[in-house]
Amino acid sequence: MSVTVVKDKGVTMITVVSDVKSMLPPLCQILKALCYSPRCCSVRPGMLQTGVTAALGTVQILVGLFNLGLGPGRTSQHPRDFADLGVAYWLGGVFLVTGLVTVLAGQFPFVCLVGFTVFMNLLASLSSTIGIVMYSMDLGEVISDDYCWDVEDKDSCIYMEFFYKRMLKAMDITMLILTVLLLSVSISLSVLAIRALCRKTEKSFRDVEPELTEVLLTKPEP
Known part of the structure; x- marks a missing residue:
């Protein structure tokens, strides 16, 4: 055809x-x-700024690896909670793939690859928004949960509960900040890639x- x-x-x-x-x-x-x-x-050399895409794509890869690395440290407390849904795993997968595609698009600016980068960054933006909500909900559950209500040795349990909650709260707050950062990075990359595609389209029409x-x-x- x-x-x-x-x-x-x-x-x-x-x-x-x-x-x-x-x-x-x-x-x-x-x-x-x-x-x-x-x-x-x-290939359209200069279509994207290689240094910018490499830096922002690396941030996406690192946030994705953080999500994947901290996922196994969580235990499910009830059905359909943060750990039971595996939120850290699918968030990390989306962020990691998006970062790799972004870096490749900067190094090899094919038009189709830049367009796919726009799609992946929009998907990462949506996933980041969901991740912010899920991390906030998990942080609220960590603060309100009581792990020692049916334990005989409450003193030892409360001592361990304090450190366990402190660790989980630190993880949730850290990942919440990183997810907000990734949301802004993904939106910025989407705008940059869309502008690059629009400039390329306008130039092609002017030439033809x-x-x-x-x-x-x-x-x-x-």
């Missing part, structure tokens, strides 16, 4: 030639043609428009 886009004087015409031998439906053929087009898979205008205004000889 080939997809041709012609734009002139505010009018855009899209011509699609389908492959009758393909088993894929027309919509899938269009997506395949767009993804494998030279413009989509071509004179040629398209010349083709449209040229009449074939009889």
Whole structure:
């Protein structure tokens, strides 16, 4: 399948030639043609600031590793709590993948990879918002839970409970701050990548428009 886009004087015409031998439906053929087009898979040097994407992507990777590393230290107190839902694991996975994609997009600025970076950073922003809520809820439960209500030796239990709650509160507060930081990083990267895509699109239209205008205004000889 080939997809041709012609734009002139505010009018855009899209011509699609389908492959009758393909088993894929027309919509899938269009997506395949767009993804494998030279413009989509071509490298655009300077499209993203490599230093900025490397620094912010590294922050995302580190926050993801912190989530994955601190996840095994939690025990579930009741069904569907923070540990039972495995929030630290799926948050860490999303943050880690997003950071890796961001770093790769800065080093190899393919148009399709930059677009995927936008999607992953938007997903990371949504996950960060959910993570902030979940960490806040877990912090409230840690403060209010009573672990020594049915223990005979309450003095020893209260002593251990104090250190256990202190450790969990420190973990929750730390991860809460890091998740807020990652939310701002993901939003910033989304904006940067979207601006880079918009600049690339505008530049491509400016470069192609004179040629398209010349083709449209040229009449074939009889």
